[in-house]
Structures are given as structure tokens and as C-alpha cells.
Amino acid sequence: MKKWVSSTTERVPQHTCEKINKRIRACTVCRIHLLQDGSKEELTNRIQELDEEWDTERVLEANAGMLITTASLAGYMKRKCPCFLFTGVVGYCLLQHAVQGWCPSIPFLRRAGIRTAKEIQDEKTVMKLMRGDFMQGIGDPDEMLRMAEM
Structure with missing residues (x-):
């Protein structure tokens, strides 16, 4: 059952036809597959494109x-x-x-x-993960937040 007031990050997908949500996700997965073996430059370019993408x-x-x-x-x-x-x-x-x-x-x-901002951010996080941004093992919370905001 759908709640009358939905959570901020899930409210648009909850009110979107499941077929469309699946198509949007499949397109995202396809783009990730295309760049799975991409260079750091290609991944950085995709991250920059995601920064400029307009959300719903x-x-x-x-x-x-x-x-x-x-x-x-x-x-x-x-x-x-x-x-x-x-x-x-x-x-x-x-x-x-x-x-x-x-x-x-x-x-x-x-x-x-x-896509929603969360859907865009999820792809961006995967691109950063593939680029190796999260492999440093930094323990400082301020530095970790700064890396997440990149």
C-alpha cells in the first residue's frame, strides 16, 4: 500500500509505473556496463555529465x-x-x-x-567506485564527506 506522504527519495519512483522504473534502471545498468572497463578519464567525463543532468x-x-x-x-x-x-x-x-x-x-x-536526483546520484556513486575513489580507506569523517561530495 502506498503512503499518502512518501519519503523524499522514493516518492517519484513509488508513483511511477513499475515498467518505466525498470526501463530507467535498465538504461542506467547498460551505461554502467559500457564504462565498466573504462579509463579514469572516461569515468570522470561520465561523472561530469551526471553533474549536469537535470532531474525530475x-x-x-x-x-x-x-x-x-x-x-x-x-x-x-x-x-x-x-x-x-x-x-x-x-x-x-x-x-x-x-x-x-x-x-x-x-x-x-x-x-x-x-531520472530522480537519487537515481542520478546512484549512477554517479558507481562511477566513482569504478574509478577507485573509495579505495583509500580514509578514516577522517570530514575527508570522507568531502570525497562523497566529489
């Missing part, structure tokens, strides 16, 4: 911002335009996404292969 939250926020701005401008240009209703719907969708991890655009984003 960023895409959703950008789309909502664009829609709200467009509706606000339309409302300003036309005096009797009910554009405030549109901004209200967008706001409600953002609130629903914040609480539940679902809104009407999430299925489309997920079908397009847009």
Missing part, C-alpha cells in the same frame, strides 16, 4: 515556472483573463508533487527517461 525536480520546476510566468503575462495583458485559475492549478500540482511525489506531468517526464 528541476524539469518540473522549470516547466512550472515557465507556465506561471506565461499565465501571469497573459493575465496582465488581458484584463478579464481567468489566467489566475491556471496559476492556481499549477500551484496545486506543485504542492501535490511536494507532498506525494506525483503530479500530472510526472508520468510524461518518467516516460521520457528523466
Whole structure:
């Protein structure tokens, strides 16, 4: 049974069709296999690509911002335009996404292969592991956190 308020890291996958979640994971595993014997340079390049990849939250926020701005401008240009209703719907969708991890655009984003921040971070961690970043055995917590943030 799905909870009404989901955990932050799992809320989008919990509200995504299992078939799509599996496809996204399979694509990630495929990319990892392709770089399994890659050089440090290739792994570093992939890590940099992952740093620039937009996650579901960023895409959703950008789309909502664009829609709200467009509706606000339309409302300003036309005096009797009910554009405030549109901004209200967008706001409600953002609130629903914040609480539940679902809104009407999430299925489309997920079908397009847009991953969550955790899914991107998981691949990034595997790339760092393959690159050898975690083999130093450093005991200092501050240094370990700095390595995790690389």
C-alpha cells in the first residue's frame, strides 16, 4: 500500500509505473556496463555529465515556472483573463508533487527517461567506485564527506 506522504527519495519512483522504473534502471545498468572497463578519464567525463543532468525536480520546476510566468503575462495583458485559475492549478500540482511525489506531468517526464536526483546520484556513486575513489580507506569523517561530495 502506498503512503499518502512518501519519503523524499522514493516518492517519484513509488508513483511511477513499475515498467518505466525498470526501463530507467535498465538504461542506467547498460551505461554502467559500457564504462565498466573504462579509463579514469572516461569515468570522470561520465561523472561530469551526471553533474549536469537535470532531474525530475528541476524539469518540473522549470516547466512550472515557465507556465506561471506565461499565465501571469497573459493575465496582465488581458484584463478579464481567468489566467489566475491556471496559476492556481499549477500551484496545486506543485504542492501535490511536494507532498506525494506525483503530479500530472510526472508520468510524461518518467516516460521520457528523466531520472530522480537519487537515481542520478546512484549512477554517479558507481562511477566513482569504478574509478577507485573509495579505495583509500580514509578514516577522517570530514575527508570522507568531502570525497562523497566529489
